[in-house]
Amino acid sequence: MGIVSVCKVPEYRQDLLDAAVERHFEHVRADELIKPGMRVLLKPNLVRGCKPDTAVTTRAELLLAIIRKLRRMGITDIVVADSPGGLYTPAMLASIYSVSGLKALAGEAELNYNVGWKQVFCPEGFENRTFNIIEPILEADAVINVAKLKTHSMTMLSAGVKNLFGSVPGLQKPELHYRHPELEGFSNMLCELAKFVAPAITVLDAIDCMEGNGPTGGTVRHMGLTMAARNAFEQDAYASSLIGLKPENVAMLRIARERGWYHPAELTLMGDAAEPANPPFVLPDSAGVDFTGRLPGFMRGPASGFLKRVFRTLPRLDKAKCIGCGKCAESCPPHIIKIVNRKAQFTAKGCISCFCCQEMCPAHAIEVRRMLKL
Ligand code: SF4
Ligand code: SF4
Numbered sequence: 001m002g003i004v005s006v007c008k009v010p011e012y013r014q015d016l017l018d019a020a021v022e023r024h025f026e027h028v029r030a031d032e033l034i035k036p037g038m039r040v041l042l043k044p045n046l047v048r049g050c051k052p053d054t055a056v057t058t059r060a061e062l063l064l065a066i067i068r069k070l071r072r073m074g075i076t077d078i079v080v081a082d083s084p085g086g087l088y089t090p091a092m093l094a095s096i097y098s099v100s101g102l103k104a105l106a107g108e109a110e111l112n113y114n115v116g117w118k119q120v121f122c123p124e125g126f127e128n129r130t131f132n133i134i135e136p137i138l139e140a141d142a143v144i145n146v147a148k149l150k151t152h153s154m155t156m157l158s159a160g161v162k163n164l165f166g167s168v169p170g171l172q173k174p175e176l177h178y179r180h181p182e183l184e185g186f187s188n189m190l191c192e193l194a195k196f197v198a199p200a201i202t203v204l205d206a207i208d209c210m211e212g213n214g215p216t217g218g219t220v221r222h223m224g225l226t227m228a229a230r231n232a233f234e235q236d237a238y239a240s241s242l243i244g245l246k247p248e249n250v251a252m253l254r255i256a257r258e259r260g261w262y263h264p265a266e267l268t269l270m271g272d273a274a275e276p277a278n279p280p281f282v283l284p285d286s287a288g289v290d291f292t293g294r295l296p297g298f299m300r301g302p303a304s305g306f307l308k309r310v311f312r313t314l315p316r317l318d319k320a321k322c323i324g325c326g327k328c329a330e331s332c333p334p335h336i337i338k339i340v341n342r343k344a345q346f347t348a349k350g351c352i353s354c355f356c357c358q359e360m361c362p363a364h365a366i367e368v369r370r371m372l373k374l
Pocket of ligand 1: 315331332333334335336337346350351352353354355356357358
């Protein structure tokens with residue numbers, strides 16, 4: 001039976017977070033999974049260098065509460081590691097730790113600067129035969145996935161499952177987008193990656209979340225919750241329904257359910273009763289093209305196919321905001337963005353609508369537009 005532990009935590013106060021993590025670990029019986037002598041890795045969501053109050057990255061206070069709990073459990077070997085978007089170098093990691101506030105954890109746990117990675121082979125039954133995974137994850141005895149609750153322009157939801165995309169080193173992430181240009185294939189890849197990394201526990205920072213054009217360009221939405229579960233799919237399905245996004249409309253969750261990796265009927269909630277977001281979270285602009293979730297079940301498939309044939313969503317540049325930094329071009333899987341006269345220049349041909357450019361743009365200069373296919 002799957003357990004999702006929920007705690008009301010109205011603000012990022014250390015004593016409240018310490019108490020919440022204590023309860024979460026008891027609910028999911030963390031002591032059965034994590035034992036003294038293990039090397040335990042905390043996997044935050046760092047995306048890119050954003051300040052803590054922007055709700056883009058996992059907050060250092062939550063990571064600290066987990067580190068303190070692990071110490072109380074007798075764990076001494078604790079590392080914090082993620083591969084954000086963009087270049088994966090020690091200098092880039094140092095910059096992101098500093099901006100996101102994680103640098104404050106340096107005296108509490110090891111902050112990873114090892115940018116090595118290895119190719120690993122996947123179990124039988126996976127469509128993805130291999131993944132390239134950052135070394136600290138492969139070297140850990142247990143991974144605690146510490147995600148942030150956000151809407152996402154491509155996958156609609158960014159939480160526990162999507163957070164594990166940061167197991168893939170830096171600019172190899174756009175290569176995976178290129179190999180899986182359709183949402184279905186990309187979501188299937190994310191599910192297999194999550195199963196491969198197999199975190200012992202997934203903890204969700206849902207105190208200050210993001211709605212709209214997440215994972216970096218949306219607006220802060222307060223929920224005042226933290227969650228924890230052994231099964232990231234179950235936790236994401238519950239979190240998704242809390243923000244007004246039906247799990248069956250999130251491709252990753254639908255695929256995971258179809259593959260038998262979580263069973264909605266078996267979900268048990270422990271802890272505090274949480275109120276669903278009212279009004280529901282604002283969805284990304286890219287979601288506007290697909291209204292099929294509101295149709296009766298028998299009409300969704302044909303309607304969705306029709307929309308895909310008729311419309312496409314593309315990034316649109318707000319030239320006035322563009323600072324010409326080139327982060328979008330660096331992360332564009334098919335390399336269709338050029339920097340000309342210190343401004344980004346897009347070509348629609350070849351665009352796979354992954355919105356990596358929007359995710360990595362520090363100036364919020366990229367919007368999403370819907371257009372008819374000609
Ligand atoms: S232009 Fe943006 S949305 Fe299109 S493929 Fe490149 S990164 Fe993805
Ligand atoms: S669109 Fe954004 S990421 Fe691209 S060059 Fe302009 S400011 Fe940088």
